[in-house]
Amino acid sequence: MSKKDLKLKIDEFSSAVGSFKGVEIEIGRIYDDSWEEPMGPTPFPSVGTLRNWDRKLLDRYKPFYMPFCDLCCLCTFGKCDLTGDKRGACGITMAAQQSRIVLLACCIGASTHCAHARHMLDHLMEEFGREAPIEVALNTNVEAPNIRLVCGIKPNTLRDLEDALDYVETQLVQLVAAAHTGQEGDNIDFESKAFHAGMLDHVAMEVADIEQITTLGMPKGIPDAPMTELGFGCIDPNKAVIMCIGHNVLPSVDIIDYLMENDLFGEVEIGGLCCTAHDNSRYNTRAKVIGPISWQLRYLRSGIPDLIVVDEQCIRTDILIEAKKLGVPVIATSEKSMLGLPNRTHDPPDNIVADLVEGKAPGALIIEPKKVGEVAVKTVLGVAPTRKDYKPLSGDDIQEMAEHCRNCEECVRACPNNLPIMEAVQQAAEGNFELLGDIYPACVGCGRCESACPENMPLITFFNKGAEERIANEKFPMRVGRGAVQDVEIREVGRGIVFGEIPGVVALVGCANYPKGGIDVAKIAEEFLNRRFIVVATGCAAMDLAMIRDEEGQNLYERYPGNFDAGGLINIGSCVSNAHITGAAIKIANIFAKRPLRANYEEIADYVYNRVGAVGVAWGAMSQKAASIASGCWRLGIPVVVGPHGAKYRRNLLGRKEKDEDWMTYDARTGEEVYTGPVPEHLFYAAETAEEAIVMIAKLVMRPNDTTKGRAVKLSHYIDLHKKYYGTMPDDLQYFVRREADIPFTMKNEILEYLKEKGWVEDKIAIPDPTLLDRMVRRRE
Amino acid sequence: MAARMIPGQTAEIAGPKKAFVIPKPEVAASLIKRAKRPLLVVGSKAVETQTMDGDLIDTAIRLHNTGRLQVVATAHIVGEFMKRGAEGIHSMQMMNLGDRLRDPDWRGLDGEGAYDLVAFAGTLYYLEWLVESGLKSFAQDLTTISLSRSYQPNANWSLGTMKADKWKEVIDVIVKSITEDN
Ligand code: SF4
Ligand code: SF4
Ligand code: SF4
Numbered sequence: 001m002s003k004k005d006l007k008l009k010i011d012e013f014s015s016a017v018g019s020f021k022g023v024e025i026e027i028g029r030i031y032d033d034s035w036e037e038p039m040g041p042t043p044f045p046s047v048g049t050l051r052n053w054d055r056k057l058l059d060r061y062k063p064f065y066m067p068f069c070d071l072c073c074l075c076t077f078g079k080c081d082l083t084g085d086k087r088g089a090c091g092i093t094m095a096a097q098q099s100r101i102v103l104l105a106c107c108i109g110a111s112t113h114c115a116h117a118r119h120m121l122d123h124l125m126e127e128f129g130r131e132a133p134i135e136v137a138l139n140t141n142v143e144a145p146n147i148r149l150v151c152g153i154k155p156n157t158l159r160d161l162e163d164a165l166d167y168v169e170t171q172l173v174q175l176v177a178a179a180h181t182g183q184e185g186d187n188i189d190f191e192s193k194a195f196h197a198g199m200l201d202h203v204a205m206e207v208a209d210i211e212q213i214t215t216l217g218m219p220k221g222i223p224d225a226p227m228t229e230l231g232f233g234c235i236d237p238n239k240a241v242i243m244c245i246g247h248n249v250l251p252s253v254d255i256i257d258y259l260m261e262n263d264l265f266g267e268v269e270i271g272g273l274c275c276t277a278h279d280n281s282r283y284n285t286r287a288k289v290i291g292p293i294s295w296q297l298r299y300l301r302s303g304i305p306d307l308i309v310v311d312e313q314c315i316r317t318d319i320l321i322e323a324k325k326l327g328v329p330v331i332a333t334s335e336k337s338m339l340g341l342p343n344r345t346h347d348p349p350d351n352i353v354a355d356l357v358e359g360k361a362p363g364a365l366i367i368e369p370k371k372v373g374e375v376a377v378k379t380v381l382g383v384a385p386t387r388k389d390y391k392p393l394s395g396d397d398i399q400e401m402a403e404h405c406r407n408c409e410e411c412v413r414a415c416p417n418n419l420p421i422m423e424a425v426q427q428a429a430e431g432n433f434e435l436l437g438d439i440y441p442a443c444v445g446c447g448r449c450e451s452a453c454p455e456n457m458p459l460i461t462f463f464n465k466g467a468e469e470r471i472a473n474e475k476f477p478m479r480v481g482r483g484a485v486q487d488v489e490i491r492e493v494g495r496g497i498v499f500g501e502i503p504g505v506v507a508l509v510g511c512a513n514y515p516k517g518g519i520d521v522a523k524i525a526e527e528f529l530n531r532r533f534i535v536v537a538t539g540c541a542a543m544d545l546a547m548i549r550d551e552e553g554q555n556l557y558e559r560y561p562g563n564f565d566a567g568g569l570i571n572i573g574s575c576v577s578n579a580h581i582t583g584a585a586i587k588i589a590n591i592f593a594k595r596p597l598r599a600n601y602e603e604i605a606d607y608v609y610n611r612v613g614a615v616g617v618a619w620g621a622m623s624q625k626a627a628s629i630a631s632g633c634w635r636l637g638i639p640v641v642v643g644p645h646g647a648k649y650r651r652n653l654l655g656r657k658e659k660d661e662d663w664m665t666y667d668a669r670t671g672e673e674v675y676t677g678p679v680p681e682h683l684f685y686a687a688e689t690a691e692e693a694i695v696m697i698a699k700l701v702m703r704p705n706d707t708t709k710g711r712a713v714k715l716s717h718y719i720d721l722h723k724k725y726y727g728t729m730p731d732d733l734q735y736f737v738r739r740e741a742d743i744p745f746t747m748k749n750e751i752l753e754y755l756k757e758k759g760w761v762e763d764k765i766a767i768p769d770p771t772l773l774d775r776m777v778r779r780r781e
Numbered sequence: 782m783a784a785r786m787i788p789g790q791t792a793e794i795a796g797p798k799k800a801f802v803i804p805k806p807e808v809a810a811s812l813i814k815r816a817k818r819p820l821l822v823v824g825s826k827a828v829e830t831q832t833m834d835g836d837l838i839d840t841a842i843r844l845h846n847t848g849r850l851q852v853v854a855t856a857h858i859v860g861e862f863m864k865r866g867a868e869g870i871h872s873m874q875m876m877n878l879g880d881r882l883r884d885p886d887w888r889g890l891d892g893e894g895a896y897d898l899v900a901f902a903g904t905l906y907y908l909e910w911l912v913e914s915g916l917k918s919f920a921q922d923l924t925t926i927s928l929s930r931s932y933q934p935n936a937n938w939s940l941g942t943m944k945a946d947k948w949k950e951v952i953d954v955i956v957k958s959i960t961e962d963n
Contacts, residue, residue: 064880066911067918070796081797084918094918413791418906452791515905647876647911654880688875688908689825691857696874726872727860 035154040600043152044167047174047196053602054192054635056772057609060662061634061653061683063191065098068650072097075181090181098650099190100179102627105649106194107176109628110201112313113576114168115336116248117208121161123250123369124215130159134214137221139488145586145597146206146579150199152599158214161207168200168207175200191653198631199601205629206579213483216253218282218573223489223563225482225571228281230289230546233475235271237304240384242376244272245296245319246311247575249279251333251366254373255309256284268380273299274314275539275574281480282573289478292512292540293622294445300326301461302471303392307380309372312336313575314511314623320362327387329356329379330363333372341365349374357382393461395433402429402462404455411459414452416645417442417515421449421459428462436466441517444620476546479557481538481573485584487591489564493534494592498611500710502566503717504701505534507581508541510618510626513645518544520643520690521619525556525569527694531717532566533701538578540620542571578629582636585612602773609637610665610770613701613714615680616640617693621649630684639680639700641693646686653683657735665704667768671777674766676704677735691725698722699736704770708741716744719751734758738765785941789906789931798917800927800939806951809900810958812926812938813850816898818889821845822878824904825856830930831945833953837903840956842867847960853878853890855904875904879912883920901936902928902952910935928952 042049071079072088080088082097092100125132134155136143144155147164155161175197178184184193212218219225235241244252252272259265271290272280280287290299293314299305300322308323312334316322320339323330332339344352344364349371355361356379366372393401402425411421419442424435440463449459464471496502506528508521518540525535525545537545549555560569564584572580589607590597597604608614616633618626621642627649630640634653642649656662657678665676679702687693698718706714715736722730734755737743739762743751771777785802788794803809813819821844827837834840838861845852845867852870854862859872871890873881881887882899889896899916901909906929913925913935927933930948932941940951 062880064876064883064915065919066879066915067796068911068914070798070914070918082918083796083798084921410791413787413789416790416907418790448791644905644908647908652876652880654876656880656884682876686876686908688856688905689858692825692874695857725857725860727863728872731872 035598037596037598039152040596040598042601043599045150045601047171047178047193050196050601050635051189051192053605054195055188057634057637057683058188058191058653061655063095063099063187063651064654065095065651066647067094067098068648077181092185093187095187096185096190099187099194100184101650103175103190103194103197104179105624106197106201106628106631107172109623109625110168110197110204111172112625113201113208114165114172114204116312116576117204117211118165119248119334120208120211120250121158121165124211125158128158128215130157132158132215134158134161134210135220136210136213137484137486139486140221140484141487142587142590142597144206144210145583145590146202148597149586149599149601149604150203155210158211161211164203164207168204171196171200194631195635198628198633199635201628202579202582202632205576206583208576209483209573209579212249212279216249216283218279219480219482221484221486222482223561225480225562226285227477227557228285228287228289228480230476230478230543231291231474232299232302232471233473234288235269235290235304239267239269240380241269241271241305242307242309242380243290243299243305244270244276244280244309244311245274245315247275247313248311248334249276249283250369251309251311251372252276252280252287253283254369255376256280256287258373258377260284262377264377268377275576276311278481278539278542278574285480289543292518292543294512294540297322297445297447297460298464301392301458301464303390306384306387307331307376309333309376310337313625324362327359327390329361329383331372331376331379332363332365333367333369335367338365339363343367345371349378353378353382357386393458393465395465398428398433398462398465399431401457402426405429405457406454408454410452410454411449414448416444416446416448416513419443424466425457425459425462433466436462437470438466439463440467440470441519444513476555477557478543478546479562479571481542481571481577482562483573483577484580485564485587487587490584490587490591493565494588496566497588497613498592498705500613500703500706500714503531503533503613503713505536505612505614506697507614507616508535508537508545508619509539509578509581509616509629510541510620511622512540512544512620513622513643514620515644516690518547518620521545522548522556523690524617524619524694524697527721528697529556529560529567529569534564534566534568534570536564536570536572536581538572538581539575541618575625575629581616582632582638585614585636585638588612603776605636606771606773606776609772611703611705613703614638615697615700617697618646619643619690619693621646634683639683639685641696641700642684642686643693644686644688652685654685655681655683657681657732665768665770665772666774666777667766668771668776669769674768675764676768676770677738677765679703679736695721695725702736704768708739711736711738711742712744715742716747719744719747729754734760738767739763785943786932787942788934789929789942793907793910793934795934799934800932800936802932802941803926803938806954807958809926809928809938809940810955812924813898813900813959816924818894818896819850819898819900820890820896821850821852822899822901822904823852823854823858824875824901824909825858826905827858827903828861830903831949833949838862838865840952841902844956844959845870849959851890875908875912879915882916882923885922896923898924898926900926900928901933904929906931909933928955
């Protein structure tokens with residue numbers, strides 16, 4: 001059902017009241033119902049519509065709260081101390097307060113994608129027309145699984161996407177309102193609202209990516225998407241270098257167009273950081289990907305960029321100060337991030353260029369992407385020659401500065417990863433930069449060490465120096481983001497996934513706040529690719545996993561194909577492309593299993609939860625967007641593993657495998673409630689080490705629906721990985737082996753002996769037609 | 782005392798309820814000895830944490846051998862203990878452990894009953910901070926002790942922030958004191 005404007009224009013009209021000329025009447029929007037699938041039970045669900053489903057999940061996966069702050073300071077009654085059993089002046093408990101902050105984080109995240117989608121949609125509708133037909137992926141009918149599922153509409157044109165965004169915006173206002181003092185008071189209801197925000201986020205992301213794929217010629221779900229280059233070393237510093245940071249591709253697209261139209265790629269490099277880089281490369285592979293979000297400061301300190309263009313999200317808010325140090329202008333392009341710069345949107349381009357090149361202004365705000373394209377290219381061509389003599393700090397300079405170190409350890413205490421910065425600086429004072437270089441790969445580039453240093457040492461520049469050689473060689477191929485998974489691929493792998501013969505789908509997503517560097521993401525990816533899982537990736541994670549090579553010098557993108565099948569490594573795209581990952585899970589339920597999709601959230605989520613062995617992994621999750629993306633996965637029944645910094649999201653959602661009563665599931669065939677074992681064991685889980693995460697991922701792909709063959713495959717990976725990383729057999733196999741046939745053949749004797757010790761009995765764990773929804777039982781009767 | 786209450790990471794400051802600084806190592810030892818069912822949690826940083834015994838794994842094995850407390854290795858590190866021939870070391874991941882410690886009905890890693898005291902060592906600083914924060918609010922009957930080199934404000938008791946060499950001595954005294962009375 002898609003709504004349409006009804007607009008009447010009446011040239012002349014007379015009635016008893018009088019006569020009117022040129023009257024225009026707009027009658028809201030009416031529905032155009034050309035989608036033959038009947039409407040499901042929950043179109044455009046409101047805040048409470050899916051509460052029962054959420055509660056089913058939250059009954060199993062109870063929040064373990066880890067307050068990041070014991071106080072609340074949200075209103076003038078506060079600060080309130082909420083420690084232990086205390087309550088705030090409004091009556092709120094610590095548990096509710098933690099969930100309230102989770103909700104706010106998810107609302108910020110979802111709003112950010114929604115605002116991004118809205119900004120692009122307004123612009124693209126103007127450029128391509130409101131009725132431009134949407135085109136998402138080849139061989140695909142289900143173009144927008146999240147929108148169809150949540151809203152119950154089937155978008156055909158750009159205009160139809162607006163309906164989905166209108167809905168998301170309306171709901172987000174309701175959710176933020178729930179966080180006001182004296183509104184929601186129950187922690188589980190807060191959690192349910194956070195799930196709602198997450199679900200909305202996936203709708204908003206889907207809108208955003210559909211818009212840009214449709215209009216900007218990005219790959220339409222093709223497995224062999226072209227390769228681009230990634231890393232410091234892929235930028236030619238002899239050219240004028242534009243550095244684009246953020247997530248909104250529109251300004252960069254116009255820069256690329258201007259370079260193409262004026263045949264200037266020979267003189268200008270355009271390199272991106274974070275998702276703008278992904279989307280630039282999806283638009284045109286001549287745009288280079290410098291690296292993940294955490295490389296902002298370190299790339300600036302290299303001195304290579306001659307111009308910085310920021311759009312939105314995850315950009316450093318002190319970028320102007322950093323740029324000034326380099327003598328490089330900044331162009332801001334979004335109303336969401338104006339950085340205090342004068343609005344030059346309506347000024348003649350050449351005037352802006354002159355001011356920026358001559359250094360009369362540190363930067364400019366230009367909201368119109370076309371103008372950004374022209375101004376950016378002209379500016380960088382003017383600025384670059386003036387910077388030819390720029391020299392970053394020399395080794396001697398660094399040694400001399402390092403001699404002033406006070407051994408105060410403030411840098412180490414400020415560092416989120418407690419890196420041995422002081423020791424490295426002390427070594428540098430002796431002329432040895434080795435330890436500085438060792439810090440480089442583990443550093444998340446936050447700059448907190450610098451900010452803490454009483455001697456104001458530019459420590460990130462120090463690390464760059466130590467890693468000079470490594471940086472120069474940092475150049476890797478990366479398949480550009482292909483966008484959605486095609487319907488035809490889903491048809492082919494659906495069976496293997498649902499019956500467990502493809503051991504699982506691992507989605508490596510999110511930001512770069514890693515505990516020990518991005519290399520862990522590559523190791524996780526490699527481990528599961530070798531085992532013929534399907535590995536999909538987006539955002540910074542899709543970049544970081546490109547950065548290891550085997551003995552033959554090949555990286556993972558070169559070694560593994562880009563099709564959605566066992567052993568495939570699929571770069572889906574930027575943050576907003578995450579909607580295609582949940583979209584693929586939804587499509588398995590709809591296309592493979594033929595479950596009705598339209599506005600049928602609970603049933604589809606129930607299907608995904610019980611049958612689709614997918615796990616999200618956000619090893620460096622940092623942002624509020626990462627929180628809402630994860631939250632959308634939880635509601636859909638997809639567990640998410642984060643790195644240790646992810647525990648700072650304030651709570652995990654954890655199952656208790658030993659509590660049999662928590663793992664009762666309906667058998668849709670009989671209506672009987674049966675014990676299915678703790679699968680998946682957790683919904684949101686922070687792992688301390690990558691090794692722990694790998695083993696947990698292998699465990700979390702198990703589902704009640706696994707066939708014995710499928711369960712045996714999954715168990716063999718779980719046991720094998722446990723032995724590899726823990727050095728022992730798992731101590732919980734009794735919860736996962738349902739019958740003897742589930743036991744991997746080669747391990748039979750060893751495992752049977754172990755199970756005997758644990759008092760395991762065959763068939764205690766049922767293999768039903770699993771569902772958490774009693775209405776699914778009734779429907780079948 | 783104030784300097785000793787500086788947290789290991791700049792911004793991880795204490796809330797209104799904060800850990801008492803353990804004034805001398807014997808106090809930590811005596812808290813552990815007096816507990817009915819103490820548990821030592823050894824985190825993923827144990828291998829890279831040097832002690833008088835070698836590293837923190839060696840020290841934990843020494844403590845384990847006293848039979849005065851149970852030892853649980855978090856993350857994937859139980860294998861390190863096994864490589865060194867230690868038997869009976871439990872393994873449980875930090876989140877799973879935190880979640881169970883806040884449950885008064887949990888019967889412990891050996892199934893014999895709830896713990897009354899949990900000591901942490903060799904952890905990721907901020908992860909211990911968070912788990913102890915959870916326990917501070919949601920397991921108020923449980924006593925938590927941090928044996929980290931840096932003050933952990935969310936424990937009930939914490940060693941003060943000190944230099945690595947001093948910390949090694951303190952840990953050695955604690956272990957000796959527990960061992961001697963054995
Ligand atoms: S919102 Fe409630 S807990 Fe927070 S400061 Fe106000 S009264 Fe206190
Ligand atoms: S910039 Fe790197 S070294 Fe400095 S505090 Fe951040 S993570 Fe630590
Ligand atoms: S903060 Fe600065 S002065 Fe202090 S130890 Fe670190 S580098 Fe040296």
